[in-house]
Amino acid sequence: MHTDLVTALDIGGTKIAGALVDGSGTLLVRAQRPTPARESGERVMEAVGEVLAELTASPLWGRASAVGIGSAGPVDASAGTVSPVNVPGWRDFPLVERVSRAAGGLPVELVGDGVAMTAAEHWLGAARGYDNALCMVVSTGVGGGLVLGGTLRPGPSGNAGHIGHISVDLDGDPCPCGSRGCVERIASGPNIARRALEGGWRPGQDGDASAAAVAVAARAGDAVAVASFERAAQALAAGIAATATLVEIDIAVIGGGVAGAGDVLFAPLRSALRRYATLSFVQQLTVTPAVMGNDAGLVGAAAAAFAARAGADGAVPVQV
Amino acid sequence: MHTDLVTALDIGGTKIAGALVDGSGTLLVRAQRPTPARESGERVMEAVGEVLAELTASPLWGRASAVGIGSAGPVDASAGTVSPVNVPGWRDFPLVERVSRAAGGLPVELVGDGVAMTAAEHWLGAARGYDNALCMVVSTGVGGGLVLGGTLRPGPSGNAGHIGHISVDLDGDPCPCGSRGCVERIASGPNIARRALEGGWRPGQDGDASAAAVAVAARAGDAVAVASFERAAQALAAGIAATATLVEIDIAVIGGGVAGAGDVLFAPLRSALRRYATLSFVQQLTVTPAVMGNDAGLVGAAAAAFAARAGADGAVPVQV
Structure with missing residues (x-):
């Protein structure tokens, strides 16, 4: 058999x-x-x-x-x-x-699920060939997983790499998880949309008030939409830099609906990462979109x- | 031979x-x-x-x-x-x-040096017998190291566990490393002393304006001194919780001069940790003083x- x-x-x-x-x-x-x-x-x-x-x-x-x-x-x-x-x-x-x-x-x-996505990107996707990688999903929530020393590292409970719920703003807004200022609380799709609406952005005639619609507005130059993605990028950069500083990763792979915003997210993310990933051993860190869909x-x-x-x-x- | x-x-x-x-x-x-x-x-x-x-x-x-x-x-x-x-x-x-x-x-x-201290605590000290541990030195600076899956994890460059320079306050004060709101910028001895002085605490007749002197004042009930240690504890808790959420550690061991403050540090640290380490797989995390001196x-x-x-x-x- x-x-x-x-x-x-x-x-x-x-x-x-x-x-x-x-x-x-x-x-x-x-x-x-x-x-x-x-x-x-x-x-x-x-x-x-x-x-x-x-x-x-x-x-x-x-x-x-x-x-x-x-x-x-x-x-x-x-x-x-x-x-x-x-x-x-x-x-x-x-x-x-x-x-x-x-x-x-x-x-x-x-x-x-964040660990599973990481296993896929490391096996056949954007993290292939990297011995030390963080892979993330930025969508309704923010999840992730780690490859360390060439192998998937799920951790004893299978949750390692849970970057969405590390705090990058210790006095920040309460997160549903009970903590404050979590990466997810700032960078998830619903929070990108919420922040844009609070800043005065309004959806078009189709009424679409999602992060994808905010991304369309940002690409068209809407300053409030751009600022909401920049804030999400800042939080992601702080979280990715923290991960790199703690476990020495070579690459961060980002998938999920919010990553679909493309340069609206990745340009400010790469810029912010240079400000937060400052130590010599994390300065070479690469950020790239996921490919496994x-x-x-x-x-x-x-x-x-x-x-x-x-x-x-x-x-x-x-x-x- | x-x-x-x-x-x-x-x-x-x-x-x-x-x-x-x-x-x-x-x-x-x-x-x-x-x-x-x-x-x-x-x-x-x-x-x-x-x-x-x-x-x-x-x-x-x-x-x-x-x-x-x-x-x-x-x-x-x-x-x-x-x-x-x-x-x-x-x-x-x-x-x-x-x-x-x-x-x-x-x-x-x-x-x-943070990785070396971790190897010592895991070999013969407070992290002995733990397969997943963060060990830290909180002193003039803040450093650390990781044990994952039962073995020391120095990372490819030997710097893994560098918790002093993860940002827990993404809009916070500039850190000499170039980032902002790093754990060290909030929780190191010199920063504990600086914050107490800025809040109006004054050293005694011996002129000792160190974090150790602030700890003595905190034990005597000085509210500004207590608040400065509480703020340091909050930053340490956010950093430790982030580490646990990313790599699933069972214990955090803290050494260095600031840890010598004892309950002035550890009581607010344990309290803050309950607020930041909220996910099911990190709630059992223990914090304990280092023993290797x-x-x-x-x-x-x-x-x-x-x-x-x-x-x-x-x-x-x-x-x-």
Whole structure:
């Protein structure tokens, strides 16, 4: 029997995606359901079960030897549980045990969604070939993950690299996490839009008041829109510089909807990074957009599963 | 020939200390010189040479198989050079090559002083038995180092864990490093004293305007002195919480003169940490004083040398 595939699950507040993935990162079979995020935990698990059922029905299923899960956080990889902020029905939900049971007893590797995205960018994306990298998603929230010394570093609980909730403004606005002045509180899409609206920016006739609309205005020269992106860039720069100063990274990769703003974000970000990343050993730090797109979660979950499988076999881990 | 010892060098802006150290961390032979910090780089190297000459004159010298150096930073372990802020005569100074030559060609391991202190606390001190730890020195400056996954993580350049220069106040006061609102700019001893003086605190008849004197006043109930330590504690808490959120540490160990303030620092620090370390995977974080004292630099430099030697031999690394 060939066991050259893994099963990947990408679990977020909006959708639950699954795939059978081969050793080159190709998604061979896909399945997807909307996340019934406001319903009971069992109902959410039913949706996961439906995704898995589609995958197990594939003639390729027999070649899958492990399951990788990238989940909205926080996760607890040591306990095998998840408590996604946007899925209130899951609190310390035993996702690893439930998925393993639904997958016929296959071993399951659980990481946070930021760590999964990082695994994908390091395996096949913008961080490929870098031994020390921070990868981030800047979207409704801000998440991330770390590659240190050439390997993914999920941390004991699977949450390492959670840059969205480090404080870069210790007296700043309260964050829903309970802290103040977190990177996410300043740089997430909703906060870019909120700040623009507070500064007097108004959406066009289509009524679109999202960060993407603020980005369009910024590109057209609207000073308030530009300033809101500059403030987000400043917070991201302080957070990225802090990470580099703490763990010595060579590259920061940024994906997610807000990164889609392009130079509106990246130009002030690179400028601000020169002001915050001042020590000799962090001055060479590069910032670059992510390249893995919407499949990063699935590819990264697969990468985590391949790496865990290789480690468990005592074999040389695949380059993840 | 026994080769069960290493040579340790602890190089700071005030003194250059050396020792022959055995596998239990005992300092068998010591030597020390003041650092001629304002003189030429060659004159500083002469002082290092005098320390080494005393050690090589010992009958135990023949048992030393490697040299470990903990140096004021920044250091560049990959290039073997150091550029200590407080020793202007050394800029990209080739310390590894010069020490190796003076030590008869022994292999040399270079790390920053914060990393050396961390190696000591993890080997024999307050971080012993912890797989994931941040150790810090809060003194004239603020430095640190990381243990991740059970092993010292100096980073490629030997500077990882440099928590003193992460910004926790992105709009804050300019820091000599070029950034703003760095932990050191708020929490170092000189800044604790400066803030107290600016707030109206005045030294006693002895004229002592140091952070230690502010700590005495705080213990006696002086509100301005208490507030200055609380502000330092807040910055340290934000920095420690950021580190825990990024790399998942179980313990933060704090040494250096400012830590000598005891509860004046640690009580508000633990309180502030609860406000900044809010995510589930960082809430259990412990903060504790360092225990290795003035010899931490030498013991840690020895630990780094033992670890490097074990790695180079292909042997099982000593538990460092």
